[in-house]
Amino acid sequence: MPDPAESIEAMRDGLEAVGYLAGESTALVSFLATKLGKPVLVEGPAGVGKTELAKALSRATGRKLIRKQLLRIQAEAADAGWEAVQEDIFGQEFLLTRPLLQAIAEQDPVVLLIDEIDKTDQEFEAMLLEVLSDFQISIPELGVIEAKSRPLVLLTSNNSRELTEALKRRCLYLWLDYPDVERELEIVRLHAPELSETVARKLVEVVHMIRGLDLKKPPSIAESIDWARALLMLGADDIDSSVFERTMSIIVKHRTDLDVVAERVGVKLDDGLLGRLGTTG
Amino acid sequence: MASSDGSARPASGRPRAAGRALYGGLPEPGPPGFAPRLLEFADELRGEGLAVGTSELLDAFQVLGELSWSSEEDFREALAATLAKSQEDRRVYELVFDRFFFRAVEREAVERGLREERFGEGDRLPFDLDDLRERIREAVRAGSDGEMRDLARLAIAAFGRQGEGSGVIGVDVQRIRRSLELRGEAAGRDLPDPDSVPQDRLREFERHLRRELERALIERTQSLPPAKPLREFDRALPSGPLQDLAAVHRVVAQLKRRLATRGHQQGGRRRSQAVDVRRTMRASLETGGVPMRLRFRPRRPRRPELYVLCDVSTSVTSASVFFLSVLHALHDSFRKLRSFVFVERISEVTDVFERERSFAAISRAIATDAGVADVSGYTDYGRVWLEFLTEVVDDLDPRSTVIVLGDARTNGREPHAQAFAQVSEHAGRTFWLNPEPRLYWNYGDSVIAAYEPYCDGVFECWTTKQLEVFVNALAGGRGVPAVAR
Numbered sequence: 001m002p003d004p005a006e007s008i009e010a011m012r013d014g015l016e017a018v019g020y021l022a023g024e025s026t027a028l029v030s031f032l033a034t035k036l037g038k039p040v041l042v043e044g045p046a047g048v049g050k051t052e053l054a055k056a057l058s059r060a061t062g063r064k065l066i067r068k069q070l071l072r073i074q075a076e077a078a079d080a081g082w083e084a085v086q087e088d089i090f091g092q093e094f095l096l097t098r099p100l101l102q103a104i105a106e107q108d109p110v111v112l113l114i115d116e117i118d119k120t121d122q123e124f125e126a127m128l129l130e131v132l133s134d135f136q137i138s139i140p141e142l143g144v145i146e147a148k149s150r151p152l153v154l155l156t157s158n159n160s161r162e163l164t165e166a167l168k169r170r171c172l173y174l175w176l177d178y179p180d181v182e183r184e185l186e187i188v189r190l191h192a193p194e195l196s197e198t199v200a201r202k203l204v205e206v207v208h209m210i211r212g213l214d215l216k217k218p219p220s221i222a223e224s225i226d227w228a229r230a231l232l233m234l235g236a237d238d239i240d241s242s243v244f245e246r247t248m249s250i251i252v253k254h255r256t257d258l259d260v261v262a263e264r265v266g267v268k269l270d271d272g273l274l275g276r277l278g279t280t281g
Numbered sequence: 282m283a284s285s286d287g288s289a290r291p292a293s294g295r296p297r298a299a300g301r302a303l304y305g306g307l308p309e310p311g312p313p314g315f316a317p318r319l320l321e322f323a324d325e326l327r328g329e330g331l332a333v334g335t336s337e338l339l340d341a342f343q344v345l346g347e348l349s350w351s352s353e354e355d356f357r358e359a360l361a362a363t364l365a366k367s368q369e370d371r372r373v374y375e376l377v378f379d380r381f382f383f384r385a386v387e388r389e390a391v392e393r394g395l396r397e398e399r400f401g402e403g404d405r406l407p408f409d410l411d412d413l414r415e416r417i418r419e420a421v422r423a424g425s426d427g428e429m430r431d432l433a434r435l436a437i438a439a440f441g442r443q444g445e446g447s448g449v450i451g452v453d454v455q456r457i458r459r460s461l462e463l464r465g466e467a468a469g470r471d472l473p474d475p476d477s478v479p480q481d482r483l484r485e486f487e488r489h490l491r492r493e494l495e496r497a498l499i500e501r502t503q504s505l506p507p508a509k510p511l512r513e514f515d516r517a518l519p520s521g522p523l524q525d526l527a528a529v530h531r532v533v534a535q536l537k538r539r540l541a542t543r544g545h546q547q548g549g550r551r552r553s554q555a556v557d558v559r560r561t562m563r564a565s566l567e568t569g570g571v572p573m574r575l576r577f578r579p580r581r582p583r584r585p586e587l588y589v590l591c592d593v594s595t596s597v598t599s600a601s602v603f604f605l606s607v608l609h610a611l612h613d614s615f616r617k618l619r620s621f622v623f624v625e626r627i628s629e630v631t632d633v634f635e636r637e638r639s640f641a642a643i644s645r646a647i648a649t650d651a652g653v654a655d656v657s658g659y660t661d662y663g664r665v666w667l668e669f670l671t672e673v674v675d676d677l678d679p680r681s682t683v684i685v686l687g688d689a690r691t692n693g694r695e696p697h698a699q700a701f702a703q704v705s706e707h708a709g710r711t712f713w714l715n716p717e718p719r720l721y722w723n724y725g726d727s728v729i730a731a732y733e734p735y736c737d738g739v740f741e742c743w744t745t746k747q748l749e750v751f752v753n754a755l756a757g758g759r760g761v762p763a764v765a766r
């Protein structure tokens with residue numbers, strides 16, 4: 001397999017080989033990030049495969065994936081009382097096991113995934129700036145810890161809050177959106193190859209139509225794949241309203257959403273209207 | 282200008298068009314080379330409000346060094362990844378990119394005297410008009426970019442009345458669209474008119490028409506009109522989030538700093554500091570275990586605690602979107618924040634804001650299941666204070682700040698100012714933001730005067746600007762801004 005850092009095509013093929021069909025811009029930005037060692041800020045609606053991209057990149061480039069899920073760490077510290085936490089925090093053994101330090105202390109380059117950066121507060125962002133631009137962390141008690149290798153950093157955000165300019169300035173920007181029908185069809189076929197072409201197409205068109213509705217949580221790509229697999233297991237050879245009703249809880253997961261979808265989509269399935277509605281999505 | 286720049290260019294071997302002086306000709310060219318072009322492009326982006334800094338530009342040059350430049354798509358994407366760092370920016374970027382490179386190409390064409398083969402007046406079109414209409418409709422539905430472009434040229438040849446258009450491109454575009462009998466789909470109908478085409482595709486086609494007409498105009502007049510700024514209509518994201526949201530977030534970030542530093546000032550007596558026993562003991566090792574010098578715990582700025590009460594009744598409908606966005610922004614900045622919404626009764630919505638991050642989801646959640654007892658839709662301030670008092674008064678302390686967002690219109694009910702006074706007494710500071718102009722205060726059922734004595738400040742606030750005034754007043758010191766008391 002060619003080195004994914006060689007060209008855009010090699011990156012696209014590399015990602016595809018590990019099961020991630022990258023769009024034009026995704027492959028390009030991944031390639032640039034790997035080549036130049038710049039962090040990437042990935043934004044987009046929930047469920048378009050932002051986290052998945054980091055996993056795929058780690059598999060494609062053969063780098064270890066270090067994942068940092070940010071869940072208001074500082075809030076916890078504040079509740080426990082600063083003094084109680086302080087002692088634990090500044091021990092090196094404690095710090096070294098944390099993802100950020102682990103990522104830059106690693107001998108071989110890694111993929112560092114910082115999930116949902118928009119859910120943290122700005123103090124944490126400020127701390128990250130040093131990691132992102134200089135690949136080092138200064139800890140007053142211990143001195144500066146420099147990266148032994150340049151990690152490939154991916155930051156994901158659901159765009160729920162404006163990130164600081166300083167953070168954005170250091171990153172390449174990638175907006176991931178839901179794929180169009182053709183690409184999603186490819187994705188579904190890649191992950192559920194036994195599903196017949198016609199069923200897969202209908203499935204993707206239905207999913208696109210559902211995304212067009214105003215829902216609390218539109219179905220993600222992963223959910224389309226789950227649905228395709230479920231249909232395979234059921235041995236369904238067509239998606240009619242009864243099959244849809246039995247399986248729609250796989251793609252729609254809110255009580256109120258279920259009602260909306262049942263009402264708006266369920267009836268259309270038998271009318272044969274789907275072909276033309278799907279393409280406009 | 283038009284005549285002077287002509288001599289600097291290589292001779293095109295073609296007589297200068299007479300129209301050049303007449304229509305303004307070409308603008309002065311910048312220094313040659315690629316780098317100045319990219320800087321010009323960045324300048325246009327800045328002109329449309331993107332924050333393109335030097336580091337972005339350096340990145341742009343760096344990524345372009347890694348590309349082969351053979352694909353326009355890659356070139357555009359790579360530049361976008363470094364220059365446009367949000368979805369809104371990306372949209373503006375696309376528009377500016379198109380405008381900039383379209384103009385660059387046209388300029389080059391005029392300078393080199395390139396002309397395109399077009400269908401002239403007398404030429405016979407290769408197919409009849411009905412056929413053309415049908416083909417265009419098909420192409421617009423299919424949405425193929427190249428095909429739409431080619432057909433747009435044919436449409437101009439067929440219906441454009443070359444040379445005698447109205448002179449205003451927008452008018453010509455609409456005239457051609459009508460001649461083509463293209464209609465956009467009406468929204469909200471389940472069974473669309475079979476002849477209509479999707480709205481966004483139609484707009485795409487109109488864009489092609491516009492572009493081809495501009496191209497023809499530039500070629501005919503041999504001059505480049507000044508770049509038109511983007512229209513608000515184009516740059517707004519379809520169904521984009523509230524425009525004000527970002528501005529509100531900026532102001533609230535200021536508010537956070539103001540509140541944080543104020544808390545610091547107040548808590549700052551040295552003798553009230555706590556002794557850090559462990560560090561004192563450690564320091565005492567120097568003096569043989571006798572604690573000669575005391576070590577204190579570092580003073581940390583106290584985190585401000587905020588209680589925000591927001592009126593969401595019908596009388597403030599127009600303001601409540603603004604208020605909710607203020608709340609949303611506050612939740613972004615403050616961790617010790619509890620928020621409440623009220624109409625007739627009060628309901629805590631802190632967890633809604635903590636659970637949901639997107640503004641749309643929050644407003645929907647509050648509208649549908651926040652548990653606001655909204656029977657009549659009329660606010661009952663008195664009842665709200667009584668409830669607030671019983672629910673949270675124990676949590677209030679001198680460090681907490683209470684902010685009320687509401688119009689103080691009680692609909693004739695008992696204002697219970699005493700209850701409000703108690704709230705204000707327990708809290709460190711109390712502020713009231715009223716979405717009505719000061720002129721209307723205390724007219725009708727507005728009882729803001731009853732509450733005003735117990736507030737550290739009452740502000741008129743329904744725009745971001747006024748919110749800034751409030752934030753600045755907060756910093757005015759001593760918690761007693763000039764406007765109040």
